[in-house]
Amino acid sequence: MNRSSRVLLAALAIAVVVFSAWAIADNASLYFKTLLNGLTLASLYFLVASGFTLVFGLMRNVNLAHGSLYLLGAYVGWIVGEQTGSWLLAVAAGFLSAAVVGLVMQVLIFRHMEGQDLRQTLVTIGLSIVLADLMLWGFGGEIYTFDPPPLIYGSTVLPVVEKFPTYRIAVLVAAIAIGIGLWTFLARTRVGMMIRAGVDDRGMLAASGVNVQLVFAVTFAIGAGLAGLAGVVGGTALSISPGEDTRYLLASLVVVIVGGMGSIVGASIGALLIGTAEQFGLAYAPTYSVVFTFVIMVVALAFRPRGIMGRAA
């Protein structure tokens, strides 16, 4: 990192600190509430983007149907939740349904066009159009909401912020737990080791006798499943309706571009930056909040074209 970029980063940091000091002095409750909201949104973004980045890192497959998997998991989870009345079963159903669809996509389509990055991406675009229209057909344009279990329902009293929805705190905790779990899985288990080896050098992994196709299938299923799980979790925090797929696709794209492709740590950093920036933008400059997201992306690209934690492909 050269001097000019260091100066610019320092200037940015000072700007953030000055803004925070002003905002806390002005209205501490609003500031911390926005911060907590930002963290909640960041955890949702992390859940969606971690699957995206995992799949991309290993297979160089930009799965633009990732948002559709999010929405699919949410809808299936909603049906299961309605039938059984259990929110936890809904979460499990969301994960499983998206994982199965992802697995089918990998086995039936992407396996046959390995190395053709652009073609794979175009296929995912086609799939996302078809899936979005099928879901619109099946579920209509209505807005669906979940009922979280009573334990995490209602609101908790926190210092400074006063009341804050318990569910959002639970989402934050769950995302941290899943993040740590994912990191442990990748860093400590044998399958995780294979996945990391595949991210670094696919050819070498295959040459050392590992069934690469199986690793790909497992990764794709986990990545897609995380999107479906996020669908139920995010659908409970907000709601589910057609169009959410685009929103979360954009979020995971930006998070992964900022954080660096193929890196779970990068996804968490990116999600933190984007989630908090979006909420602060909404709270303090409502009509320009997207611009903040965009500025972060431009700055990240200008200094690190492969993202904050990205490495050469």
Next chain:
Amino acid sequence: MSAAQWRRAMNSAATAAAPTLAPLPRRAQPAADAPRASTAPSWPARFVARIRARHVVVLAALVAYPFVASPFFTYQIGAQALALGLIALSLTFLGGYGGMVSLAQMTVAGVAGYGVAVFGTSSAAAISLGWPWWLASAVAIVLATAFAAAVGWLSVRTEGIYTIMITLAIGVAFFYLAQQNYTVFNGFQGFNRAGAPEVLGVESRDPVPFYFATLVCALAGYFLVRHLVRAPFGIALQGIRDNPRRMASLGYAVTAHRVAAYAVSGLLAAVGGVLMVWYNGRISPGTVNLGAMISILIIAVLGGMKHPIGAFVGAIVYVLLQNFAIDLFVRERFNLVIGAGFLAIVLFSPDGLLGLWAKLRSSLVKTQTPQQTRRQP
């Protein structure tokens, strides 16, 4: 050869390459052709020699079309296909010849469209500046071209598959900005009654004059691309598409060529965007949403990205489907039809309808022409 000789050779090669590099996005390059022109036949002669019967037939059909077709077919089908085709052509140029598949072409067109509405006249009198239509359109096109160059500058920092992600993110971010912002973009409503200039007493939104306006723009765009891909700039661009490292080591400014390609494609898309606003008479965030961005990609891929005509073929098919899918299939399942069609093309014929046509023709003729090496579009 000694090191000094090598150095001299490299230097002279660099200076020889320099003139072809300097005038990047210029349209005509008569200066570069001038020395050759003395030996070769003059350019009108060469131009006439290149005309084939099929060119005359297609041109005659295009000119005669509005006089035989109903106003609906002239305006809704013909003019819309030509305007959409022009935007898709910008993607064909960028993707087919530059190897950079940008999803932000509709966004560039949208910037131009919003420019026309903001600088020109519209129902939102508080925002629109009310400039004359030619000034508003010119400024909008310049602005959109600059925007495209900025998008290019940002996305050429990364390569290949990253481009599609970054341009997608830029496009969707612009959509949300247009939807959220009321001071410049007038939010969700957008602008109504925009554009639609009256030139020399002719209402240009009437089907026939509008058709000819789009036809002129589309032909100009088509021949611009045809010319550019044969000009030194286009040749260098195709070299960069195939092997950027080799081109860089030959002394070509890879980044500059790529950004220039974005600017050229931005110009095409901007003209298409202005035409789209005139066609619709309105612009709103829905014009630049993800569906619209992807539809441009669908049109380009559907037609085939190996030849500029593919963009227009794709546009005609797309517009026909859009208008008649309701009669053929279940109502309102247009997206399903177009998505499945797109999927089928990508899965089974990566070169689009043009690829299918070429396959069909070669199987009919049964010539054993050597299969060209397939490249990634």
